[in-house]
Amino acid sequence: MHGYLRHLANFAYVIEAGSISGAASRLEVSASSISDSVRILEAHVGELLVTRGRGGVSPTSRGTALYSEAAQIVAALGRALCPEHHQQITGVISLSVPQEIAENGLSKVIKRLAATYPALRLTVMVEDSVKDPTRHARDLFFRVGLGGPTPGLFPLWSQKVDILTVVHPDLLNGITEDEIYTLPFLCEINTGSGYVVKLNAPDQLVCFENTVQVSSAQTRLSMARQGVGVVTCLGFSVEEDIAQGQLVSIFKGRKARQGIMTLLSPNEKANPRELAVAQALDDTFGGLQGEEAD
Numbered sequence: 059m060h061g062y063l064r065h066l067a068n069f070a071y072v073i074e075a076g077s078i079s080g081a082a083s084r085l086e087v088s089a090s091s092i093s094d095s096v097r098i099l100e101a102h103v104g105e106l107l108v109t110r111g112r113g114g115v116s117p118t119s120r121g122t123a124l125y126s127e128a129a130q131i132v133a134a135l136g137r138a139l140c141p142e143h144h145q146q147i148t149g150v151i152s153l154s155v156p157q158e159i160a161e162n163g164l165s166k167v168i169k170r171l172a173a174t175y176p177a178l179r180l181t182v183m184v185e186d187s188v189k190d191p192t193r194h195a196r197d198l199f200f201r202v203g204l205g206g207p208t209p210g211l212f213p214l215w216s217q218k219v220d221i222l223t224v225v226h227p228d229l230l231n232g233i234t235e236d237e238i239y240t241l242p243f244l245c246e247i248n249t250g251s252g253y254v255v256k257l258n259a260p261d262q263l264v265c266f267e268n269t270v271q272v273s274s275a276q277t278r279l280s281m282a283r284q285g286v287g288v289v290t291c292l293g294f295s296v297e298e299d300i301a302q303g304q305l306v307s308i309f310k311g312r313k314a315r316q317g318i319m320t321l322l323s324p325n326e327k328a329n330p331r332e333l334a335v336a337q338a339l340d341d342t343f344g345g346l347q348g349e350e351a352d
Contacts, residue, residue, distance in 0.1 A: 062102070063131065068095035069107065070128040073121065073195040074152055074181040077114035099124070117195050125195045148177040151331040155200045158275040159319075160184045162295040163342070170338040178334060186275070198335055199322040202292065211322035215336040217343050220293035221317045223255055224305040226285035238308055242268045242287035244278040255290060256315055264309070292317070294343075319343060 071081035072092060082089040100107050107121035117125055129150060155164055160182065171180060183196065199211060202219065229241055243253045243266035252265045270287055272278045279296070282289040283304055299305040321339055323332050 062099070065095040065098050066124075066128040067132050068092050069099055069121075070125055070132050070150070072096060072108065072115060073117050073125045074150060075114075076116070076183070080114070122195055147175045147330045147334050149331055150179045150181060151197045151335060152181040152183060152195060153198045153200060153335060154183045154185055154196045156186045156202060156275070157184050158279075158292055158295055159200060159202070161276050162292070166342045167335075167338045170341050171334065174338070175334050178331060180335075197323070198332060200319070200339070201322060202317050202319050208320075208322055211324060212326050213320050214323050214328050214332060215321040215339050217319050217340070219317050219319050219343070221290060221315050222293050222296065222307045223288060223290045223309060224282060224296050224300070224307050225288045226282060227303065227306050228285050229287075230306065230308070235309065238288070239264055239266050240268075241266065242270050244270050244272050244281055244287045244289040246273055246275070246278070247271065 068081065068085070068091070071084055072078060072095075075081040075084055078089050078092050078096070082092045085092070096107060103120065103124070105120050106118050107124060108115040108117055132150065164182065168180060168182075171178060198214070199208075201208075225241065230238075233241070243255075245253050247253075248271050252267050253269045255264045255266065266288065270281075272281060275291070278289045279291055281287065282291075283299060288308070296305050300307060319339075321336050325332070328336070
């Protein structure tokens with residue numbers, strides 16, 4: 059049975075990387091050897107462990123269950139081979155994050171984790187939708203919303219965050235607050251009837267008549283910085299832009315709304331690796347509550 063340890067480790071890397079080639083690159087071995095490990099395990103358990111597609115692989119329900127066990131075995135091997143770190147938090151943890159956070163705030167979290175838990179390895183998956191935790195191997199989901207429970211997931215950490223509506227100052231030249239709705243709004247949905255921005259109070263609504271559909275959050279921010287249109291974003295994403303005068307928060311400084319950043323886990327009881335990530339988030343974003351980005 060011990061001969062399967064290598065195959066289990068290879069399989070764990072496949073799930074974390076999301077592809078055979080990604081795991082092979084990470085381990086610096088051939089893709090065929092990684093693929094052989096998956097096939098050997100599938101033959102042993104008698105059913106498919108992953109579904110294969112053009113975009114990579116995703117675990118089946120049986121694969122998700124096996125990955126949970128394999129990840130623990132790999133972590134245990136790491137502790138055994140590195141006894142000097144046996145008191146530290148070790149192993150691999152996968153974190154799903156939306157694009158805007160991945161490109162504007164996550165680096166600080168990773169630096170804190172690396173400094174505090176050097177033996178902990180983090181796999182970051184940038185995706186804006188919460189994957190089904192019963193079918194996708196994600197240890198943690200970092201999401202921004204307006205609050206409320208997420209079926210199948212349990213909150214480990216949460217923090218309020220300002221959501222601002224910003225624009226390049228050049229676009230405001232000659233425009234009054236009552237005419238802001240005439241500016242193009244950069245949004246992620248295809249709408250022919252305008253885009254409604256809700257402000258603090260329920261009766262405070264602004265409907266932008268013209269919209270530009272942009273699927274990428276980072277591209278929307280980039281276009282706003284170049285003076286293409288108005289965008290709604292997380293306050294900490296544009297702190298430097300506002301401080302340098304490259305963007306301004308419109309509606310006389312009022313927030314579009316206040317969101318909730320939440321770290322979610324498929325496990326009701328958090329393990330040490332999950333708690334380590336939650337602590338790093340708290341150290342990084344804990345001071346945001348109640349702050350005004352502008």
